[in-house]
Amino acid sequence: MKNSTRRVFMLQVAAGSSLIAVGAAQAQTVPMVNEKDAQPMAMGYAADTTKVDAKKFPKHTAAQKCANCALYSGKADAASGPCGIFPGKAVSSNGWCSAYSKKA
Numbered sequence: 001m002k003n004s005t006r007r008v009f010m011l012q013v014a015a016g017s018s019l020i021a022v023g024a025a026q027a028q029t030v031p032m033v034n035e036k037d038a039q040p041m042a043m044g045y046a047a048d049t050t051k052v053d054a055k056k057f058p059k060h061t062a063a064q065k066c067a068n069c070a071l072y073s074g075k076a077d078a079a080s081g082p083c084g085i086f087p088g089k090a091v092s093s094n095g096w097c098s099a100y101s102k103k104a
């Protein structure tokens with residue numbers, strides 16, 4: 001590989017890495033849903049599915065969580081991701097709310 005070709009290749013790799021870093025930074029800037037806000041409270045949202053009020057939601061089980069909900073669009077291995085119920089915010093992949101619908 002000639003030096004100029006190698007330099008171009010290295011610049012392309014650096015540019016690609018920068019774009020990946022920017023994308024990751026943007027993904028992290030989405031605010032998390034706050035359990036204490038009015039809408040999440042009305043939906044019974046809990047960031048930890050094991051902390052859901054069993055008296056209020058007797059049909060809830062600990063196996064139900066955002067990660068396996070049809071409305072969750074985060075990556076399978078991510079700690080959080082978008083949910084159609086809370087646009088512009090992220091929910092915990094281990095969370096739950098009363099709109100839970102098992103992913104098919």
Ligand code: SF4
Pocket residue numbers: 045065066067069070071072083084085086091095096097098099100101
């Ligand atoms: S709708 Fe599904 S993904 Fe969204 S908060 Fe409720 S359980 Fe989680």
